[in-house]
Amino acid sequence: MSSSVEYDVVIVGAGLSSLSAAYEITKKKPEAKLIILEATDYIGGPIKTVKMKGANGDDYWDVGASRIGSKQVEIMNLIGELGLETYEHYDEGKKYWQLPNGSIKSYSGKIPPLPYTSLVDVLRYFNKVDGMQGKVNLEDAKATPKADEWDNMTVDELKTKTLWTQVAKDMVDVLTIMFFGIPPTYLSVMQYAYVIATCGSWNAHIAGDRACKLNLRIKGGTRGLVDRLIEKIGKDKFALNAKVSKINQDGGPNSGATVETEAGKQYTARKVIVAVPVMCNASIKFTPALGSNHLLPSAIAGLFFVITYKKSFWREQGSCAATLNMQGTLEAVQEKTEHPILVVFDHTSANGNPALMGAFGALSLREKTSEERRGMVVKYLREVFQSDEPMDFVDYQDYSWSPCKEIPPEDAFKEERASYVLSSIRKPEGAIHWAGSHTATAWYDCLSGAVQAGQRAGKEVI
Ligand SMILES: Cc1cc2nc3c(=O)[nH]c(=O)nc-3n(C[C@H](O)[C@H](O)[C@H](O)COP(=O)(O)OP(=O)(O)OC[C@H]3O[C@@H](n4cnc5c(N)ncnc54)[C@H](O)[C@@H]3O)c2cc1C
Numbered sequence: 001m002s003s004s005v006e007y008d009v010v011i012v013g014a015g016l017s018s019l020s021a022a023y024e025i026t027k028k029k030p031e032a033k034l035i036i037l038e039a040t041d042y043i044g045g046p047i048k049t050v051k052m053k054g055a056n057g058d059d060y061w062d063v064g065a066s067r068i069g070s071k072q073v074e075i076m077n078l079i080g081e082l083g084l085e086t087y088e089h090y091d092e093g094k095k096y097w098q099l100p101n102g103s104i105k106s107y108s109g110k111i112p113p114l115p116y117t118s119l120v121d122v123l124r125y126f127n128k129v130d131g132m133q134g135k136v137n138l139e140d141a142k143a144t145p146k147a148d149e150w151d152n153m154t155v156d157e158l159k160t161k162t163l164w165t166q167v168a169k170d171m172v173d174v175l176t177i178m179f180f181g182i183p184p185t186y187l188s189v190m191q192y193a194y195v196i197a198t199c200g201s202w203n204a205h206i207a208g209d210r211a212c213k214l215n216l217r218i219k220g221g222t223r224g225l226v227d228r229l230i231e232k233i234g235k236d237k238f239a240l241n242a243k244v245s246k247i248n249q250d251g252g253p254n255s256g257a258t259v260e261t262e263a264g265k266q267y268t269a270r271k272v273i274v275a276v277p278v279m280c281n282a283s284i285k286f287t288p289a290l291g292s293n294h295l296l297p298s299a300i301a302g303l304f305f306v307i308t309y310k311k312s313f314w315r316e317q318g319s320c321a322a323t324l325n326m327q328g329t330l331e332a333v334q335e336k337t338e339h340p341i342l343v344v345f346d347h348t349s350a351n352g353n354p355a356l357m358g359a360f361g362a363l364s365l366r367e368k369t370s371e372e373r374r375g376m377v378v379k380y381l382r383e384v385f386q387s388d389e390p391m392d393f394v395d396y397q398d399y400s401w402s403p404c405k406e407i408p409p410e411d412a413f414k415e416e417r418a419s420y421v422l423s424s425i426r427k428p429e430g431a432i433h434w435a436g437s438h439t440a441t442a443w444y445d446c447l448s449g450a451v452q453a454g455q456r457a458g459k460e461v462i
Contacts, residue, residue, distance in 0.1 A: 007033045009461055010259045010269040012244045012284070014038035015045030015403075017435040017450035017457075018275035019229040020078070024458025026233050035267060036233075037259065039243035039404070043230060046302060046401040047447075049221030053395040054353030055310045060221045061347060061355055063306045063399040065447055067214040068222075071204070072448035074455065079218065082228040086216040090346040094319035096384050100170050100326050102339070104384060106319070118167035125162050125172060129193070129202050136197035138441045141422035147190060151417040155184035155192050174329045175206060178342065181299020183333045186410075190418040191296055198444040219350040222447070247272060248287045249430045257431040271461040275435035275454065278425070280404035282412060286432075292424035293416050298438065298445065301402040303360040305377055306347055308396075312354035313389040314346070321346045321356055323384050332361025340365055340373075341380040356381070366400050373398055426453070433457045 009025060011018045014036050025032050048064040067089055068075050079086065097112045098104045107113045114122065132150075137143045144150070159172045176184045180195070199205040218224055230238070242261045249257040256270045274281070281294040314321040321344055328339035340360050347357035358377065365373060374396040381390035426439040435457035440449030 005035075005265075005267050007035050007267055007269045009034045009271045009273065010257075010267045011036045011273045011275055011435075012247075012259065013045075013274070013276040013280075013436070014043040014238060014240075015275060015277075015436070015450060016047060016226065016229075016447055017437055017439075017454035018273070019043070019226065019233065020451045020454025021273050021275060021435045021458040021461075022233045022237065022454075023229050024455050025462060028458075028462050034233075034237050036238045037242040037244050037261060037267070038238060038240050041240045043238060043240070044223065044226040045403060047222045047226050048399050048401070049223030050306070050397050050399070052306065052308050052355075052397055054308045054349065054351075054355065055394065056351065056353055059308075059349045059351055059353045060223075061306045061308070061349060061357075061397075062217070062221050062223070063304055063357070063397055064222075064302070064401055066217055066222055066347075066357070068216050068218070068447055069204075069214055069443075070216055072443055072446070074442065074452040075448035078451050079225065082225065082232075084224050084228065085219045087219055087350045089215055089217055090315075090348060091215070091320050091322065093315070094317070096319075096321075096323040096344075098323065098325040098327050098339075098384075099167075100330055102327050112324075114167055114171075115165075118165040118171075121163050121165045121168035122171055125159070125168060126202050128162055129196060132189070132193045133196040133202065136193050138194070138197055141190065141194055142417075142419040143423075144190070144193075144419060147417075147419040150190035150193060151188055151419050153189045155187045155189060158189050158192075159184060170326055170330065174324070174326045177329050177333055178324075179206060180297075181302075182297050186297050188418040191422070194418070194422050195444045198440060198442055198449065199446075200442075217350070244284055246285045246287065247274070247432065249432065250287060255431075269431070271431050271433060273433045273435050273457045273461060275457070277403045277436060278438040279408060280406075282408035283404055283406045286429075290429055290432075291427075292421050293412070294421065294425065294434070295408055295412050295416075296418060296421055296425075296438065297413055300404070300407055301363060301400070303363075303366060303373075303398060303400045304357065305360065305373065305396065305398040306355055306357050307374070307377055307381075307390075308353060308355040308394045309389075310354070310392065310394055312346075312348065313387065314356070314385060315354075317385065317387075319385075323358075328361050335362045335364055337362045337365060339380075340376050344381070344384065360398075370396070370398055426456070428460065433460045 437449035443449035
């Protein structure tokens, strides 16, 4: 039998966006009766900081979402307000680039060592995409001048139409998989241009330097942000292992909504903020049905690792360790596991303890043991750095994150055009308001986007 409790606001999901909404409400309306329902037993989504052994003793490292950008106003302001500090991500010196044929090349500066014709080709493509993103109407995507054409074209088709050289085509595939978590055949040009537009330019979307979204880290780990928000909101405001399966607002426009968990517990609320990743909306039954299906293809999971060292052998080699594996990335979408590591980068702590971080590809690698995956990491690092020093690690941890288990069937996305979904993605539906980084107009699917969207949804319900 179900029991029902009454609230002013129920927030679904306990990621950074939900916390930002709850903090906004707590600051402005401390008397509001608020509850946050989270499907898992963890608050913070992919934000995870772990204690590991380092060169100078124990220290803390992010093994999930970790990098932010000095130009990201919302997250920078929040970090300042909560008294946290940042430090620069190390990006100096040699980088590595593994081509689809497996050969590894090193380069310095921003431009990878491509043959001249491929380089011209790629730069032409980047210019084209920059022009396209500049025309997106972020407030009302369906009012974008070419919305009809872009809704009906995939990134794969755009790539084939624009590019001549195979290397350039492979590069577009890799960057799409890397930054969107989905292959170009699955992504509409409308969604692609929209996401890039939320970053302001193609360069800001992909680059790892000061111009972009990834040049800083939070001292002590990003978890500090989550912990401080929990303190401000109050630990008693969270219900964990409370997966929401139904939201019912049959009673008319002003009578709020009833939120029901899988276990059958009901919460009635004047306002509901849904702050789950856009793919997870598929697992909630909305009654009456939503005006738009609120579904867009997006990354569903990530598997990251951190490996710590006594000394920074890569910096001694004049490198920042940044490695992009085109071969592994192209194979990962086919679930091949021969070249499992997709990216590597420097992850030295704020205290100077050397470490590397990286990401695995194929989802099936989750079924291996952490020790097996560690073996893959060490093997790959030996190949990249042409040295046995990677074997001499101090500690290793990895973290697998997936916000929802039910992946919507492919035809769920064909029902509605991306520009229509994007136009209604943050429009309230009755008592339901929308947060989550996918509803941000700045830095979509980034930590800063999560903060912006949460703050906006918090203000709406206030
Ligand atoms: C591995 C990884 C690394 C990343 N690295 C970076 C980075 O370095 N920099 C950056 O800017 N961005 C990064 N991102 C992206 C960034 O982390 C996300 O955009 C951001 O955390 C999203 O926050 P959110 O609150 O919108 O959603 P989430 O943090 O995903 O939170 C949503 C919550 O909703 C819960 N939920 C889902 N369904 C239900 C339900 N039915 N009922 C109740 N709860 C539910 C989930 O369990 C989850 O806790 C990374 C993402 C991943 C996966």
